[in-house]
C-alpha cells in the first residue's frame with residue numbers, strides 16, 4: 001500500500017479536484033477519483049480497503065453531494081455488508097460556489113455515510129477566521145468545524161482557486177495525518 005490515507009472524491013468541473021489534491025498533499029494520502037459515471041476502479045476499492053483513513057470529497061450540487069458521489073456511496077453498501085470500513089478514520093470536504101451554498105448538508109451526507117460504516121469522524125479542529133480583521137485568504141475563513149468547506153466563485157477557472165482555501169485544505173490534510181499517527 002502506498003499510503004494509509006485515501007482521499008476519494010468526485011469533481012465535475014475540476015474545482016473539487018484541486019481541493020482534493022491539496023488535502024492529499026497535506027496528508028500524504030492517495031487520490032482516488034470517482035469518474036463521471038460515478039464509478040471507482042477496482043484498484044481504488046482495494047486501496048480504500050487497505051486504508052486506515054478515508055477522506056470523502058464532493059462538490060455541493062443542489063445542496064448535497066453530486067449524483068456520482070452518491071452512486072459511489074450506494075456502491076459502498078457491498079463494503080458495509082462485510083463491515084470493511086468499520087473503525088477506520090473518516091473525514092470530509094466539499095467545495096461550492098457560494099460562501100454558504102448549503103455546504104453543511106453535503107458534509108452531513110458524508111458524515112452519515114461514515115457512520116453507516118461505523119467509522120470514526122474527524123472534523124477540522126481548526127480555529128475560525130471570523131473577526132473584523134479576517135481576510136478571505138486566512139485559514140478556515142469559512143469557519144467550518146464539521147469538515148472542510150471551500151468556496152470557488154462560479155466564474156473562476158481551476159487556476160483561480162482561492163489561495164486561502166488551498167492552504168486550508170492542505171492544513172486539513174495535515175491534521176488527518178496527525179490523527180492517524182495519534183490513534184495508530
Ligand SMILES: Cc1cc2nc3c(=O)[nH]c(=O)nc-3n(C[C@H](O)[C@H](O)[C@H](O)COP(=O)(O)O)c2cc1C
Pocket residue numbers: 010011012013014015016017059060061062063064095096097098099100101102152154
Ligand atoms: C448541478 C450544479 C448544482 C450546484 N449547486 C450548488 C449549490 O447548491 N450551492 C452552491 O454554492 N454551488 C452550487 N453549484 C456550484 C458548484 O458547487 C461549484 O461550481 C463547484 O466549484 C463545482 O465543483 P467541481 O468543479 O468540482 O464540479 C452547483 C453547480 C452545479 C453544476
